[in-house]
Amino acid sequence: MKKFIVLTPEGETIAPNTDFEVNNLQMLGVVENVETENEAIVKLLKENEWIIDAEYNVSGFVLYELL
Structure with missing residues (x-):
């Protein structure tokens, strides 16, 4: 069986120095x-309904297998 980390480019992060844009x-x-x-993805969404409620775009998810 495998293990994955799930990331998204959606959302915002603000640096302490607001003159800098953080991507x-x-x-x-x-x-x-x-x-x-x-x-x-299916398991993540079943176990974390807040992800759908927050309206994240599933097609934008980035997954990496953890070894």
Whole structure:
């Protein structure tokens, strides 16, 4: 079974010095005991309904397998 970290480019981060623009990814979660990225997304959303409520765009998720 595999383990994935799920990131999104959506949302904002503000630097302490507001003169600087911060571009980064936000971590939505880590999913374990799945075989594919699609299974990881489904499991993440089932276990964290707030992600849908917050209106994140699932098609923009970035997944990396953790070894």
